[in-house]
Amino acid sequence: MYDVIIIGGGVVGSAAAYYLSQHDLKLLMLEAFNDVADGTTKANSAVIHAGYDPKPGSLMAKYNVEGSKLTRELAKKLDVPYVNDGSLVLAFSPEDLETLKELYDRGIANGVEQLKLLNYEETKDIEPGISENVYGSLYAGTSAVISPWEYCLALAETAVRNGMDLKLSNEVTGIRKNEDGSFTVTTVKGEYQGRYVINAAGIYADKVHEMIGQKEFTITPVRGQYFLLDKSQFPKARHTLFQCPSERGKGVAVTPTVHGNLIVGPDATRVNGEDLDTTADILSYVRETASLSIKDIDYQENIRNFSGLRARSDRGDFIIEESHSVPDFFNLAGMASPALSSAAAIGIAAREWVLSKHPYPKKEDYVDSRRKIRFKQLSDEEKNRIIKEDPAYGRIICRCETVTEGEIRATFKTPIPPRSIDAVKRRTNAGMGRCQGGFCGERVAMILKEELGLDYDEILQDREGTVVLEKKAKEDYGNV
Numbered sequence: 001m002y003d004v005i006i007i008g009g010g011v012v013g014s015a016a017a018y019y020l021s022q023h024d025l026k027l028l029m030l031e032a033f034n035d036v037a038d039g040t041t042k043a044n045s046a047v048i049h050a051g052y053d054p055k056p057g058s059l060m061a062k063y064n065v066e067g068s069k070l071t072r073e074l075a076k077k078l079d080v081p082y083v084n085d086g087s088l089v090l091a092f093s094p095e096d097l098e099t100l101k102e103l104y105d106r107g108i109a110n111g112v113e114q115l116k117l118l119n120y121e122e123t124k125d126i127e128p129g130i131s132e133n134v135y136g137s138l139y140a141g142t143s144a145v146i147s148p149w150e151y152c153l154a155l156a157e158t159a160v161r162n163g164m165d166l167k168l169s170n171e172v173t174g175i176r177k178n179e180d181g182s183f184t185v186t187t188v189k190g191e192y193q194g195r196y197v198i199n200a201a202g203i204y205a206d207k208v209h210e211m212i213g214q215k216e217f218t219i220t221p222v223r224g225q226y227f228l229l230d231k232s233q234f235p236k237a238r239h240t241l242f243q244c245p246s247e248r249g250k251g252v253a254v255t256p257t258v259h260g261n262l263i264v265g266p267d268a269t270r271v272n273g274e275d276l277d278t279t280a281d282i283l284s285y286v287r288e289t290a291s292l293s294i295k296d297i298d299y300q301e302n303i304r305n306f307s308g309l310r311a312r313s314d315r316g317d318f319i320i321e322e323s324h325s326v327p328d329f330f331n332l333a334g335m336a337s338p339a340l341s342s343a344a345a346i347g348i349a350a351r352e353w354v355l356s357k358h359p360y361p362k363k364e365d366y367v368d369s370r371r372k373i374r375f376k377q378l379s380d381e382e383k384n385r386i387i388k389e390d391p392a393y394g395r396i397i398c399r400c401e402t403v404t405e406g407e408i409r410a411t412f413k414t415p416i417p418p419r420s421i422d423a424v425k426r427r428t429n430a431g432m433g434r435c436q437g438g439f440c441g442e443r444v445a446m447i448l449k450e451e452l453g454l455d456y457d458e459i460l461q462d463r464e465g466t467v468v469l470e471k472k473a474k475e476d477y478g479n480v
Contacts, residue, residue, distance in 0.1 A: 002028040002165075004354055005185055005194035007172055007208055009036035011152040012335050013200030015347025017159035022368070023351070023360040027164040028192060029156070030185065032171035032204075033463050035423045036416060037152035039202050040335070042426065043276075043308025044224075045253055045263060046148050047240050048072075049338040050087065050140035052107025052115060059318040061110045063342035063349070068142060070344035071151070077369050078154035080147060081258035087143035087240040088118075088127060090293055091135045096244045100138045103245075107140070114141025129236050131295045143240055147258050148340055149426040153416065154370060155347075160415035161367055167192070168419070169464055172201070175212040181328065183212075196357060198330045198350050203274070203311045205319075205333035214325040217333060218314040223275060223307050224266020225282045230301040230434050233262040241293045252289040254297070259401075259429060264290045264297065266308070278305045303434050310336040318342070320349055328357065373410065376402035397447075398440040400433020408444065412451040419452070420460035421445055421468065445469070 004020055006013050009031035017029050033039070048071050054060035075082035091097045100117060107115045116139045123130060123137040160166050170187040175197065178184055185192045201208040206219040234256055243251025255263050265286050283305060290297065313319055313334025323329040330353050332346060339346075354360070375383065375393055386406070387394040393406030411418050411427040418424045421431065424444050431437030431444065445459045445468060456469045 001182065002026045002192065002194040003358070003360070004028070004196045004198060005030060005183065005192060006198045006200060007185070008200035008202055008205075009033075009152075009156060009166070009168075010039050010041040010200065010202055010335075011037065011148060011155070011340055011343045012332050012346055013198070014152045014155035014159070015343040016198055016200060016332065016350035017164055017347075018155040019347045019351040020354060021159035021162040021164050022362055022366050023355070024363050025354075025360040027159065028194065029159070029164060029166045030170045030172060030187060030192065031166070031168050034169045034419045034460070035426070036156045036166075036168075037149040037426060038463065040309055040311065041152045041340070042149045043226075043306055044148060044310075044337075044340060045226075045255060045266065046145050046257060047087070047253070047255060047341070048082075048144040048146055049341040050107065050115070050143045051110050051112045051338070051341070052103050052138070052140060053245060054106075054110065054338065056106060056109040059320055060338060060342070063318065063320070063345040064338045065111050067338075067342035067345035068144075070348075071146065071341065072144065074155070074344055075146060075151065078151075078158065079369075079371050080151045080154050082144060082146045083256070083258050084142070084144045085239050085256055087140045087242060088123060089138040089140075089242045089244060090123070090130065091137060091244055092133050092292055093135060097136055099244045100136065103138050112140065112142065115139070116141075127238055127241070129294050129296065130241070131291070131293060133292055145240060145255060145258050146340070151340075153427065157415045158368060158370065162363065166416065172208060172211070175208070177212065177326070183329070196328045196330065196354055198332060198354075200332040200335075202335060203309050205311060205331065205335075209323060209326075209329070209331055209333070212326050213323045213329065216324055217319055217331075219311045219333060220314070221271050221273065221275070221309045222312045222336065223269045223271045223309055225269075225278050225286060225307045226263055226265030226305065227283065227286065227299065227302050228304040228306065229262040229264065229297065229299070230303050231260045233297055233301050234260050236262060236294055236297055243289070243293060252286050252293075254290055254293050259432060261303075262297070268310075271309070274309065276307045276309070278307050304436055312336045318346070320346060322353065330354075373407060375404045375407055397443050398428075398430035398433060400435055400440075401429045401431075403428045403430040403440070405447070408447055409451065417451075418448070420462050420466070421448065422462035424448065
C-alpha cells in the first residue's frame with residue numbers, strides 16, 4: 001500500500017514527487033512512457049516566464065511568480081543548466097504599446113520584479129538585432145531559460161534517490177475506489193494500491209480523472225512547431241523575444257537556449273490526440289511571423305524541426321484541486337504555459353494537499369542536491385585529473401557537443417538510467433548538436449547495448465517500439 005501515487009512523470013508530476021519525497025511516506029510514480037520528461041516537458045520553448053502575462057488573481061499568476069523564483073533556486077541546487085537572460089515583449093504598432101502597458105500593470109499586480117517599458121532606441125541598445133518594425137518593448141529581468149528535460153530528470157532522480165518507486169512503461173488503464181477508501185490503479189503491467197492519487201497526466205489528465213470521477217474539465221492538446229537553429233545563430237538574440245500576446249498565445253518567440261542554440265516558435269494549433277507532425281505550411285508561418293522580430297536569422301542553419309503539445313483546459317487556467325466527485329484524488333491539469341515556470345510551486349501545492357490529509361513528518365536524512373560532470377565545462381587541470389581517474393572521460397563520443405564516453409556511462413549509475421538513445425541525449429546532450437546524432441548515434445547505441453545487456457533488435461531510439469536495428473547485415477547478407 002502506497003501513501004501517494006503520482007500519475008505522470010513530466011515536470012509537474014516530478015516537482016510534486018520531489019517535494020513529497022522530503023516526507024516519511026511511501027511514494028509511487030507511474031509513467032506511461034519508458035522515461036520521465038518524455039511528453040510536453042521535452043518539447044517546449046524552455047522559458048521560465050517572469051509572470052506578467054497571466055491575469056491577476058488566476059492560478060497561473062500565483063504559481064508562475066512563485067515558481068519562477070523557486071526554479072532559480074532548484075536549478076542551482078540540482079545542477080541544472082539555467083540562464084537568466086531576461087525577456088522582451090515587442091510592440092509593432094501604437095496599439096501594441098497599449099498592450100505592453102496593460103502587461104506591465106498586470107505584472108506589477110502579480111508581484112513581478114524588474115519590469116520596465118522601453119522605447120525603440122532603448123530596446124535597440126540592449127537587443128541590436130531587432131527589426132525596424134519595433135515600436136518599443138516590455139523588459140522582464142527575471143525571465144530565464146532552462147533545460148526542461150534536465151530539470152525534470154533532476155527532480156525525479158532526487159525523489160527516487162530518497163525512496164520513491166518509479167514504474168516506467170506503466171500506462172494507466174483503470175482506477176477504482178476500494179471499500180477502505182484507498183485506490184487501486186491498474187496499468188498495462190499490474191495493479192497498485194494507494195491512499196491518495198495525484199493526477200499529473202498532461203494532455204490525458206481529463207481522461208485519467210474520468211476513469212473514476214465525473215467529467216469536471218476538458219483538456220485540448222495544442223501543438224506548437226519549432227525551428228532549432230545551429231549555434232552559429234545564437235548571437236542573433238541576447239534575450240527571449242516575444243510578440244504581443246493574442247488569442248493564439250504569446251506569439252512566435254525567438255529565444256536562446258542554455259546549450260547555445262536558437263529556437264524559433266511556436267505556433268498554436270489544436271489537434272486530436274498526440275499529433276506531433278511538423279508541417280511545411282505551419283513552419284513557413286512561424287518563420288514569417290518571427291521575421292517581424294528579427295529579420296536576419298539564417299534558416300539554412302536549421303538543424304531540426306520539432307513540435308510539442310500543451311494541455312489547454314476549458315477553464316483557461318490551471319486546475320489544481322481535489323476532485324469534486326472523488327475524495328482523496330488531486331488533479332494537476334491544464335498545464336499549458338506557464339506550467340514549466342510554475343512547476344515547483346505547483347509541486348509544493350500538491351505536497352500541502354497531501355499533508356492536509358495526513359501530517360507525514362519530514363525526513364531527517366533527505367538528500368536534496370546533486371552534481372554532474374560536464375566535461376567540456378571543466379578546466380584543463382580538471383579534465384586531466386578526471387581522465388586519469390577514468391580513461392573513458394578521455395574518449396569523445398559526441399564531437400558536436402563534446403560529450404565523453406565517461407559522461408554517457410555515468411548515466412547508467414543514476415537513479416533513473418536511460419533506456420534509449422534519446423534518453424541518453426536528454427541526460428548528456430549527446431546527439432543535440434549540428435549533426436543531430438549522425439556521427440555519435442551508432443556509438444551511443446552500442447554503449448546502450450553493453451550497459452543494459454540488450455540484443456541488437458532491442459535498442460530503442462526513444463519510446464517503446466522505436467527499434468533502430470533489426471538484424472546483423474553480415475550474418476544475413478555476407479559482405480554485401
